[in-house]
Amino acid sequence: MQTSSVGSDEVGRAAQRLAGLVWRTPVVRCDFLDAATGTRLWLKAENLQLGGSFKIRGALLATTRLAACGGRGVLAQSTGNHAIAVALAARRQGLATTVVLPEDALPNKVRRLGEIGARVVTAGTTLADRLAVLDELRERDGYSVVDPYENRSVVVGQGTATAELIEQVEHEGGRLDAIVVPIGGGSAIAGACLAVSGRAIDVVGAEPAAVPAFAAALGAGRPVTVPAGLTIADGLRPDRVGALPFGIARDAVDRIVPVPEAAIADALRAALLHARLLVEPAAATALAAAIDLGPELGDDVGVLLTGGNVETSLITSLLADPVAALT
């Protein structure tokens, strides 16, 4: 919770810029989950967003600015949704896109990028490998890099999802006590912190217990690299949070919840079978924290369901055999 509303004003201006460019995704209620948790859950269904993830918001805001400044093209590196979001956003602005992916990138993400018309370059398997190639390409082609974490437009753009959620809940006569957001590199939680500024809404971060990068950063007072355990939440695998989002969120966050793998899997199943929404494990991580804490968070709890890009094989294995999916 922050008292100044500078952040929410910035997010509000971003929301105006994005109006008509992104879908105003619905806020879904689920009587079963309300009864099970003993609180009213307001599920912001960004799994239904363009491109299947809230990341299109930050990507569009960043590329709109690049296009306005006469940028020639866009470069992004990512293992997942950020690359797809940047490619979609850049196409809208008429900008060429090159994305640098690891050699072991998921086939369906590579295919999707091809469909969008992005040029795909693969480079090793580590972040360092990708950044080296990114630098080469930037010098050669003169494209601008849209970083998933260290870019204020990206963070502010992600914050518009939370701002919309707050507005939609108020429109229904509710008032959020807390909002639960998953933490990967940190852009979602930093955006949420900006969006709630000036309001009495707690921001709760949920991260896989296997990759406690934000908790470690809070402990050290700065982003540190953690030993990254295995998690099904592919979107939350960064083993270090970004410096920019950490700087925004460190004092504004109210609570960080480490979520066990089994709880992520349970929440994904609950979202699918009870809320009838297909969400990716990152989104399920936030839902799991909300289910776990329930009334401790207040009467009205928002959950940012960040995306819905899931491998079909993960859905079937989670439904058929919860244990197998976790090994």
Next chain:
Amino acid sequence: MQTSSVGSDEVGRAAQRLAGLVWRTPVVRCDFLDAATGTRLWLKAENLQLGGSFKIRGALLATTRLAACGGRGVLAQSTGNHAIAVALAARRQGLATTVVLPEDALPNKVRRLGEIGARVVTAGTTLADRLAVLDELRERDGYSVVDPYENRSVVVGQGTATAELIEQVEHEGGRLDAIVVPIGGGSAIAGACLAVSGRAIDVVGAEPAAVPAFAAALGAGRPVTVPAGLTIADGLRPDRVGALPFGIARDAVDRIVPVPEAAIADALRAALLHARLLVEPAAATALAAAIDLGPELGDDVGVLLTGGNVETSLITSLLADPVAALT
């Protein structure tokens, strides 16, 4: 298409009565499906409705009237969503409910009815078995029967889903050319016909090719019993449409589409993997017709996704092995 707006006025009054009692479910857009079909699809996500199905609308309208007239309790027979909807609706009105189910009813539906607090009576496997027991119970307990088809409140209530869809599309600056609705006993399509009356919106009915009850009724000029083939669309298994809904819809419907089983399965997968919505096979039947006809239906096509009550085993088998699920 009808020229008089008597029907839509009646649906409008019902919508006012239901305001605040049911959820205003979102209309979901999906860029992938738009690109695949060559038309703009507006998916009315009643799978996200209270109780997981649009049937709560008609059930609430009917039971509200019963409660206002001093009814003692409610009786319903059904193999599926109608029983759950009536039990939920009656509980809201403080009315006791007894539901009569076939002996081979799906276990998760029986469990759900128990959770809601309804008394469950099982009777044989045929409609005739259930109706005989229903008559006995009505005489003994003095409860009122809420029929899934031959009850005008039910039909008008179901129509409010279509009315809401039309309004939501207009709010987004669109104008529907057609709406596609699945046909089981006929309450959804009859409700849709009432809701569009006075507007230039085509009503398209989708029924499993395996159970072509509405097409047969149109051919015969009255409801007739058809040999019911196997279909995964359990909500669309009635082998005869209701006389009341048929009378409303017969001249108002613009087109009936027989949908093969494989297309129902494909549409269910598409809804899940691309629109990220879990829908039941009945809803997928309507989506399949919209996908098949695409631009033939116009530029803006509404699809009534009637519900999301699916057996987990059907999801896994459809995702794992499309062929197995159909045998």
